[in-house]
Amino acid sequence: MCGIAGIFHAETPKPVDPARVERMCEALVHRGPDGAGVWTAPGVGLGHRRLSVIDLEGSPQPMHSTDGRCVIVFNGEIYNFRQLRRELEAAGARFRTSGDTEVILAAYQRWGLDCLERLDGMFAFALYDLDRRALLLARDRFGVKPLFLARLSDGSLAFASELKGLLAHPLLRRRVDPKALDAYLAWGYVPDSHAILAGTRKLPAGHFLWAEHGKPLPEPRRWWDIDFSQRAHGSEADLSAELLHLMREAVQSRMVADVPLGAFLSGGVDSSSVVALMSEASAAPVRTCSIGFDVESLDETSHAEVVAQRFGTDHTARRVGHGDFAAVDELAAMFDEPFADASALPTWHVCRLAREQVTVALSGDGADEAFAGYRRQVFHRQEERVRSLLPAGLRAPLFGGLGRAWPKADWAPRPLRAKATLLALAASGEEGYSRGLSATTAEQRAALYSPELARDLAGFRAEDEVVDLMRTAPARSGLDRAQYADLAFWLPGDILTKIDRTSMAVSLEAREPLLDHRLVEFAARLPERMRVRRGTGKYLLKRCMERYLPSDILYRPKQGFVTPIAEWLRGPLAGEARAIAASPVIAESGFFDGSALARLAEAHIAGRADNSRLLWQLLMLEKSLTRLGISG
Missing domain, CATH: 3.40.50.620 (HUPs)
Incomplete structure (x- = not known):
């Protein structure tokens, strides 16, 4: 496992300072303490930090292809590299190492962009083709390995395994993207569709970016997607064996x-x-x-x-x-x-x-x-059955009215906490699921925002991304979506x-x-x-x-990796909860209504509501903004 970083000048191949790429890589030393390397050519620089796992001594990076026409930096593991190597050797390829990095190079030279579909593994890599004067950035199917991108003021594209690699570049601007902030508060993380700093982004899972010198930077393109629209046939015994x-x-x-x-x-x-x-x-x-x-x-x-x-x-x-x-x-x-x-x-x-x-x-x-395996998926399937029985014109006023009237009883036993279910049933399946997936509702977030942040959001609502994703999914049913x-x-x-x-x-x-x-x-x-x-x-x-x-392992109720944050923030960490509203970083950011934050903390500490997730979100936001050097 490793860390990668680099710089690419698309329209004009300006020289790349190797020391700048090296500093970006130094910020990723924890990802690869066993080795480092930097390579530059007109308009491009690639850097690497290595954690040795396979071929411990023989696969230093950046790595050149045997003919010297391609260079790669790679983070991840290719699990079928030995099978691919045998196939490539049969086609005439020659290898100098016994690891998987050189296999990616040979696979690209043999199959071009189609090599991605042949790779079984987790990966993010940058491959520069000297003949085509082009850079390929690629990320694995599910996004196991990350890759951050930033378009900088000098026209270059910078990339790194983590945001801290980009932060090491002096031209990176440190201004919060309001949409990313709303998405963070909606989900508890910044999704792949956003990055917390304006001007930065993530290469989405299952996507690649092909950039050529002398041409504008294109948008990433999808190379893989999961398909729920087909159904397997066979007995339970046969499917279980498979x-x-x-x-x-x-x-x-x-x-x-x-x-x-x-x-x-x-x-x-x-x-x-x-x-x-x-x-x-x-x-x-x-x-x-x-x-x-x-x-x-x-x-x-x-x-x-x-x-x-x-x-x-x-x-x-x-x-x-x-x-x-x-x-x-x-x-x-x-x-x-x-x-x-x-x-x-x-x-x-x-x-x-x-x-x-x-x-x-x-x-x-x-x-x-x-x-x-998530309860929310099972509940959604049950809710979809209810939706199929009642038309939206009846569901919306019936369940919507009940949901708005039902108290938000966080303290009550689960069967009595029906407010979220009623409101979900009043909405479409996509709206209902996005609401259940979120950490906070759009209404809860709006109650905390300052007028300035509300203005900057310009009607953006984080949930709409999940709604659109579900509506366009290659799927047959609500559970599929x-x-x-x-x-x-x-x-x-x-x-x-x-x-x-x-x-x-x-x-x-x-x-x-x-x-x-x-x-x-x-x-x-x-x-x-x-x-x-x-x-x-x-x-x-x-x-x-x-x-x-x-059976007591297989069939006991699902618990998950739950942390007792709610209890801690009412007990030994109550002071931390109260301090959030008074935090200089939060106050100076101008994003929030301070009095609303104070009421949020006191309601949780008193046991009138469970606001632990939101308080934890605000606490982690404060820590992040402090680290990023942002106060507004």
Whole structure:
């Protein structure tokens, strides 16, 4: 795993200062502490920081093709590189190294842009073609590996694995994009469609950018998308056997490494399934680790211990308490952009724990999105059935009126918290799901905004992006569209960003076997009854794993990596909650109504409402703006 950075002059091939690229790479040293390199030519500069995982000594970057006509910097792993290498050698290619980087170069020279479809892996790379005087930037199907872009005042395009790489460039302007701010407060992260600083962006998952000297910079183009519009046929037994075969292949392909390897183990279905299949494929005990909490109701370490004992893993567990909140500044520094998924804190801790023993760790990320494992997806399917029975002209006034009248009872048992469900039923399926996916509603955000921010937003509403995404999805049903939104929007913006930054902060490579594209494409074709049955998701996955895992692991209620932020902000961290409204950074930004923020904090501390997610968002925003050097 690595960090990459570079500069490209499109219209005029100006010289690139190697020292400038080197400084950008130095900001990414945590991603690659084992080596560094910079290459420049008229109008282009490529830089690299290396974390050695495969071919430890033989694949330095930037790497030239054997004929010297192409140069690449690459972040990621290509899991099928050995198969591709054999195919390319049969066609006459010659290799000097034993790693996957040189295979990408040879694949590009053999197949051009079509090489992307042949790559099985996680990647972001920059490849410069000297003959065509063109730069190819590409990102993997799901966005496991990041790539930030910025158009600078001198006309150049700068790119880097993290925003901090761009921040090292003196021409990058540090002004908050109002739309990115609204999106952050809507979702708790800045999605791939935005970047927190105006003038910066992210190369979207499954996209590439082809830029040529002497031509204006084009827009990124999609090279892959997930398709939910087809349905697989076959018995449950046949589909289960195919699923198990795909999972075994995915896990085994990600166990290839020339360094110590292990796994994250939460005790849930997904990580337990990965560990089970790793143990099946490994002659030695698998190294596993887990993180728990000082709030017993949220601590899953006992379930992880059950799985560890079942498979005889070399297991280590630790707990996180409210005292670990002191590390929140370090957490903000990892992400650069504000990031408010509170599970980033324990994820970072489990990455640190893993790095004490291994350099590569497999995770269970991706299964919930692919196999309908989230409660919100199951609820959405049920809501869609209600929508199909009642016309919109009847639903909107009936459920809308009930929803507006129903109290927002955060303190009540779940069955009595019907306000969100009623309001969702009043809207279209796309509107309802976007509302359920969001951390805050548009109305809640508007109540906090200053008149100046409201003016700058000019009617922009973050939810519209998810609504449009669902309406244009290649899908048959509401469940399809919800899963498509989770895979295309939530997964790269939240889940994969979280694991990439927290793992790379400690120079650990995380791999996600359940995001193998063949496995996800199979899951997208499953009939709905194989995804959701009797009100729970991941039906076929759980049935498939019954031969490996006990029922209390497979069928206990889903908990997730939940952090007890609500309890902490009412107790030991209540002072932090109150301090948000008075924060000089928040006040001087001019984005918010300070009195509204103060009321938000007091209502949470008093137990009248659960505002913990929003308070955590504001706290992480403050830390991010401070780090970025922005006060307004």
